Amino acid sequence: MYSNVFTTKESYTVYTLKVDTQTIDFERFLDPEKGMVLGTISKYDALKQTHFSDPLNFVIDNRFKGKISEKKLMKIKNALTNDSLKAARYPAWLLGYIADMRLIENSSITVLKSKVAYNAAANLSILNTDTLFYLNEN
Amino acid sequence: MKTEATFSNYEMRVRYFYIAVIVILFFHFFSNVLFSELGTPALVNPSIDNFYWLFQYVGLHKLFTQSVFLPAIGDISIAILTLLCVFSTSYRAIWTVSFTLLFGIYCITFNTFSGHHYHGLMGILFLSVTFWFKPGLRFELLWEAARYYFLFLFSSAAFWKICRGSIFEENQFSNILKSQHAQYLYQHTTSYQSSIYQYLISHASISHWVLIGAVVLQLFFFVGFFTKKYDHTLFLLALFFSVLNFFIMGIFSFELIVMGMTLLDFENIPFLKLKKEPVILTN
Numbered sequence: 001m002y003s004n005v006f007t008t009k010e011s012y013t014v015y016t017l018k019v020d021t022q023t024i025d026f027e028r029f030l031d032p033e034k035g036m037v038l039g040t041i042s043k044y045d046a047l048k049q050t051h052f053s054d055p056l057n058f059v060i061d062n063r064f065k066g067k068i069s070e071k072k073l074m075k076i077k078n079a080l081t082n083d084s085l086k087a088a089r090y091p092a093w094l095l096g097y098i099a100d101m102r103l104i105e106n107s108s109i110t111v112l113k114s115k116v117a118y119n120a121a122a123n124l125s126i127l128n129t130d131t132l133f134y135l136n137e138n
Numbered sequence: 139m140k141t142e143a144t145f146s147n148y149e150m151r152v153r154y155f156y157i158a159v160i161v162i163l164f165f166h167f168f169s170n171v172l173f174s175e176l177g178t179p180a181l182v183n184p185s186i187d188n189f190y191w192l193f194q195y196v197g198l199h200k201l202f203t204q205s206v207f208l209p210a211i212g213d214i215s216i217a218i219l220t221l222l223c224v225f226s227t228s229y230r231a232i233w234t235v236s237f238t239l240l241f242g243i244y245c246i247t248f249n250t251f252s253g254h255h256y257h258g259l260m261g262i263l264f265l266s267v268t269f270w271f272k273p274g275l276r277f278e279l280l281w282e283a284a285r286y287y288f289l290f291l292f293s294s295a296a297f298w299k300i301c302r303g304s305i306f307e308e309n310q311f312s313n314i315l316k317s318q319h320a321q322y323l324y325q326h327t328t329s330y331q332s333s334i335y336q337y338l339i340s341h342a343s344i345s346h347w348v349l350i351g352a353v354v355l356q357l358f359f360f361v362g363f364f365t366k367k368y369d370h371t372l373f374l375l376a377l378f379f380s381v382l383n384f385f386i387m388g389i390f391s392f393e394l395i396v397m398g399m400t401l402l403d404f405e406n407i408p409f410l411k412l413k414k415e416p417v418i419l420t421n
């Protein structure tokens with residue numbers, strides 16, 4: 001991965017995770033749980049950008065369409081890809097996962113997505129912020 | 139008369155390997171990522187990997203995550219199997235094969251649900267296969283293969299950076315760090331670590347030399363393909379690389395270093411030798 005040439009990007013994506021009113025510091029998580037939380041948030045973000053249509057559907061079509069029955073193709077897609085139904089369950093799972101590991105009851109979760117840019121001294125400035133999702137279980 | 143004997147090299151490899159696995163399992167337990175701690179994850183990520191496709195198609199990723207009791211049974215089974223592999227010499231082949239299968243399911247389940255395919259645990263998975271066999275030619279051949287694979291991991295990383303030309307780009311490491319640490323710098327603007335990251339990002343020529351140093355270090359692993367004379371040094375270099383990787387890149391690669399055991403000759407490292415209980419010999 002790091003052997004590819006990395007070009008300078010105009011902006012980078014970062015996330016803010018709020019449970020109830022408290023902002024969670026990702027560095028408080030150990031490495032595997034940080035991967036689990038941030039990895040799934042960016043997965044959800046990528047899905048939202050494609051209107052919850054998993055790009056893997058194209059790959060499966062390329063490999064199997066016309067070679068197997070439609071019924072089997074649908075079965076493969078259902079097993080391997082994400083859709084709006086699975087994505088709809090994600091905020092509740094993330095809230096439950098974070099609440100379970102901290103052994104507390106939480107009622108709401110907010111994830112904000114920001115675009116940030118570096119200046120010459122490597123300080124970040126926020127270009128824009130949007131709400132990725134919000135869930136209140138009350 | 140009392141005699142002091144040490145375990146065979148094979149037995150020491152078994153013990154050190156599975157003790158390292160126990161440490162890593164504890165780390166994953168405290169990281170809340172064992173089967174029973176995952177809950178019922180919503181999103182899947184098989185990526186473009188046919189093995190993951192097959193795994194998910196047959197529903198193995200759901201086996202230990204979508205019910206009440208099976209996740210706990212899965213975690214307990216991995217822990218018990220690991221202990222059996224360390225302490226039980228009877229039926230060891232059964233325990234070691236079962237461990238590999240269950241640990242393999244855990245690795246792929248974790249990667250499927252975490253949104254990213256981590257390679258750290260693969261070292262444990264590959265090396266665990268060697269212990270399916272008793273001491274002898276088959277075991278030694280597999281152990282050698284694992285050693286070469288570990289050397290390949292490092293040396294091929296250097297090879298790709300040179301062949302793709304990324305090592306010759308002065309802004310390469312600065313750009314990698316920008317991408318890698320944006321999230322950290324967004325949440326921590328004034329920490330000691332932030333100032334190091336910011337210094338390396340804003341001084342591209344200095345960070346370029348850090349990258350060159352890392353590639354040179356990785357190139358040293360080519361030596362291992364021709365001689366075992368420097369294996370212990372290479373193990374220390376791998377450890378050093380992991381420490382730097384953690385502090386500069388924020389990447390935790392210590393799980394993979396377990397595979398670096400293949401570079402250690404336990405019988406010739408006095409402080410790693412495991413002694414047996416002294417036995418009393420009578421005429």
